[in-house]
Amino acid sequence: MMRNLKLTVAYDGTAFWGFQVQPGELPTIQGTLETGISDLTGEVVRIVGSGRTDAGVHAAGQVVSFMTNSTIPVENWPRALNTRLPIDIRVIAAEEVPPDFHARFSAVAKTYRYLFSISKEPNPVALRYTWWVGRPLNLQAMQEAATVLVGKHDFKSFQTAGSSAQTSVRKVTESRLISTLSGDSLVPGLTGLIAYEITADGFLYNMVRNIVGVLQRIGCGKLKPTDLAEIMAARDRRRAGQLAPAQGLWLQQVWY
């Protein structure tokens, strides 16, 4: 009997050409998961993700769903599939869901986290998982700006062209800075981290990275905290300037 499975997946996006299957032999998260599932079940499957992540973007809690005839008990899926996946993709949870569950269309909100490193030295781990800014950021200014995004707004200024979204209005329920007040991380060299976290009912193409690009310039004093609201109000992508690099972005959680 066909079952609908939901997998929660964490990945280090460094080695992949994004989530979505690409023409040719380029490794992608989706393609690698589909190959692993086929190895495990003998079926050819097409999985659906909660959304695409770009090349270099990481995930702590991406969600995918797909139909399968496999009779493998659902609690065995993470372990069984992980042995068929490269170490930089890990299935951390599996559950059977009703037939109408769809990883993308059933999602009601998503949380992204963006990591900055302000430590003076460019540690390799920081360069892989954060935007290494290498100098202090004015957190108060960034927080002041970030708060303005909460609510229902037109985010057209933060939408990179090429998106098929019908409307650029989204509802943001969380937009805040988090810093490691405790100081040291246990991971050597991974110090001076600052996180920006944003939760919304949906995200436009490159929306987080476009917002973060502006926040970083506010943190560096190149823009004023009030500039973010002004850029948003302009509804013009050219106003947001250069987007933040992919490697600092983490898909943290998908809400259903």
Next chain:
Amino acid sequence: MMRNLKLTVAYDGTAFWGFQVQPGELPTIQGTLETGISDLTGEVVRIVGSGRTDAGVHAAGQVVSFMTNSTIPVENWPRALNTRLPIDIRVIAAEEVPPDFHARFSAVAKTYRYLFSISKEPNPVALRYTWWVGRPLNLQAMQEAATVLVGKHDFKSFQTAGSSAQTSVRKVTESRLISTLSGDSLVPGLTGLIAYEITADGFLYNMVRNIVGVLQRIGCGKLKPTDLAEIMAARDRRRAGQLAPAQGLWLQQVWY
């Protein structure tokens, strides 16, 4: 005029076959640094490291030294050399040192850190930089055992064969567990970390990984806290059992 330079180097050891140059084309930290320095100065150099690190071992503060005729100001070295290195090796400091400074022989002590992950889910970042144990560890038992190592002892039980060390007596000045009481790390999925830190005037081949292997079994309840002292007293490598995996080990700091 010949100058003696000291570089402090951080690296992600995942992609390298250890520190020391290997026959053939295998990428090593030493070989990659030497190629970068040759690119920068036009000289053929041979660098000396504070010690070797094995394949997969990381460093936050490895130290290397070498003689150069280059007239590049020392403060420009990190930036200039980093543009000629892969992103997983970063020079974080450079200084000119007296001619008799030697990265290995001048070192008076070293600090290593070993990371465990006890989080239930096998996050890809944890798998790359920690020993993912995936279940709780008895920190109190581990700490009780670890403390016994402080002082001057014969560490023969923790020395893997193939070492050329003349004596297996070393002086340990720090041996302790550190846990993230604060809970969450800002890096998504990198939670439930525990660090073991050890400082000594020198380390035998695989000494930290052999000690950590025993500590982990004490943490899991397979050995008693008092077993560590007993294994040390036996001066027999077979007593220490399986060594801890390389990817959890970090060369934290070299003291001069």
